[in-house]
Amino acid sequence: MNRGPYLFLGAFVILAFSWTAAILANQLGYGAVTPYYDDLAGQSFPAKQPGIVARGAQVYTDLGCATCHTQQVRRADLGSDLARGWGERASVGRDYIQEHTVQLGANHIGPDLRNVGARIEDVNSFYQILYSPSEDSSMPAYRFLFEETEITGEVSADALSVNSTTSHQVVPTERARSLVAYLAHRNDTYAYPETNFIPPEPEAEEAADAEEEGH
Secondary structure: OOOOOHHHHHHHHHHHHHHHHHHHHHHHHHHHOOEEOOOOOOOOEEEOOOOOHHHHHHHHHHHHHHOOOOOOOOOOOOOOOOOOOOOOOOOHHHHHHHOOOOOOOOOOOOOOOOOOOHHHOOOOHHHHHOOOOOOOOOOOOOOEEEEEOOOOOOOOOOOOOOOOOEEEEEEOHHHHHHHHHHHHHOOOOOOOOOHHHHOOOHHHHHHHEEEEEEE
């Protein structure tokens, strides 16, 4: 008797079940998460992204920023992100529900950017970093996001402090403005109910497992 079809069907069922458990279940779980309404504040968190922030997210994607930067602050028991000052709390799933594309990233070549808007409050600092990163940084300069224009009347409020001629100024393009708006919007400081999770100490976790096995 040829059991090949049955073996194939069994393998297919196992793979389908594994896919459902590992991917679909998580998708359904996170898909059910909604913004948290704060009665005292009179608004929901996280708020919807303004249009310029959404456009900046696309610029962030186009430039491949996720190659060197993560956007996920890990818990203290999973990494040193909190100790480095990359956030006031660990990231949770609700932080990302208003985003069309989640830029988690995988490498810490540069600092995590999930809360960079809280660390850098002056938007002009973002422009300076993009145009001319510090010498000890491995970040490339994104000068194509800026243009040198002739000064007619007053100098632009966004003009960079760089060595240019007295008759010209370096100003950010629309792509640069959108990207900076996106970065300035990276600020997960609101404490959701789930952010109060405190991971158990290893000893306490082992004791709990032993007690469960005893029953």
